Amino acid sequence: MKELKNIKYWLFDLDNTLYNGKTKVFEQVDKKMSQFISDKLNVSIEEAKKIQKNYFHEYNTTLNGMIKNHEIDADEFLKFVHDVNLDFLKPDKLLEREIANLLGKKFIFTNGSKAHAANVTKRIGIDKLFDGVFDIVDSEFIPKPSIEPYKKIIEKYKIEPQYCIFIEDIARNLKPAHELGMKTVWIENDEPWAAKFSDSKFINYKTNDLANFLKEINEIR
Numbered sequence: 001m002k003e004l005k006n007i008k009y010w011l012f013d014l015d016n017t018l019y020n021g022k023t024k025v026f027e028q029v030d031k032k033m034s035q036f037i038s039d040k041l042n043v044s045i046e047e048a049k050k051i052q053k054n055y056f057h058e059y060n061t062t063l064n065g066m067i068k069n070h071e072i073d074a075d076e077f078l079k080f081v082h083d084v085n086l087d088f089l090k091p092d093k094l095l096e097r098e099i100a101n102l103l104g105k106k107f108i109f110t111n112g113s114k115a116h117a118a119n120v121t122k123r124i125g126i127d128k129l130f131d132g133v134f135d136i137v138d139s140e141f142i143p144k145p146s147i148e149p150y151k152k153i154i155e156k157y158k159i160e161p162q163y164c165i166f167i168e169d170i171a172r173n174l175k176p177a178h179e180l181g182m183k184t185v186w187i188e189n190d191e192p193w194a195a196k197f198s199d200s201k202f203i204n205y206k207t208n209d210l211a212n213f214l215k216e217i218n219e220i221r
Contacts, residue, residue: 001205004183004217009164010102011153011177012130014110014117016169016194017187017210019089019124028084033062036080040072056193061111061143063136074141082116091125098214099129103221108133109153109166111143132157144173150180167210171198178202185213 012018015026030052037048055065066072099106107130108117114135121127134156139149154161161181168174171194174184179202186198188208198206207213 001216002220004165005221006163007165007183007217008104009157009159010099010104010106011109011159011164011166011182012106013166013168013170013173013187014108014112014120016189016191017167018095018108018126019092019120021169021187021189021191023088025084025086025089025120029081032081032084036077037062037066040066040070059143060145061136063111064141064143067141074137078113078136079115082113082119086119086123089120089123091123092211093125094215095211096125096129098211098218099126101218102214104163105131105157105159107131107153107157108135109144109149110134111136111139113137144168144170145176147176147179150176154180170194171196171200171203175200175202178204 019025033052034045034048037051038045041048041051052062055062059065059068063074063077066077067074110117112135114133117133117135118127134153136143138156139152142148153159165183165185166174166177167185167187169187169189171186174186178184183204184202185205185207186203187210188206189195
């Protein structure tokens with residue numbers, strides 16, 4: 001972990017990374033996606049779920065599949081699916097302290113929207129700690145793990161990849177970051193689609209407790 005003393009740029013995924021996946025925020029988003037597809041395509045919820053999962057696996061996000069195949073309004077989709085109840089997300093004082101203590105620039109890198117990132121980070125109490133949020137609109141609706149958004153965030157924030165670390169719960173999303181020269185951290189979880197490739201060499205570190213992982217880094221710097 002001593003090699004992390006020189007990190008200048010911190011990239012954080014949002015959902016299931018900056019908060020515990022067991023809070024089931026994404027479970028709500030998942031249901032809203034099914035409802036949106038059902039309404040737009042005039043199909044049953046069961047059929048909508050099948051379409052949703054197929055698009056997620058083929059295009060890396062459901063939104064990307066809906067744009068490519070049905071020319072939907074992306075802003076309408078993002079607003080609808082992220083209109084969820086976040087009351088059970090509570091302030092995380094330890095995470096707030098450790099992110100605040102990190103030296104360097106801190107960014108959120110998400111396949112979601114800026115509005116959703118703002119809602120989540122306010123609930124956790126970390127909304128004032130980031131130097132920017134790079135969302136699916138910034139990536140022109142090309143999602144992780146396509147390499148294009150990684151290149152775009154590097155360009156936008158003038159990031160030096162060799163001094164950057166990316167923290168994410170979906171293992172496959174770490175591969176492009178590693179290929180570009182970043183250090184990578186996988187947030188351990190047992191979701192099959194997120195854990196696939198979690199034993200790959202493109203993952204440098206694993207943790208099931210982000211705040212304490214950051215605390216360890218802060219203690220060696």
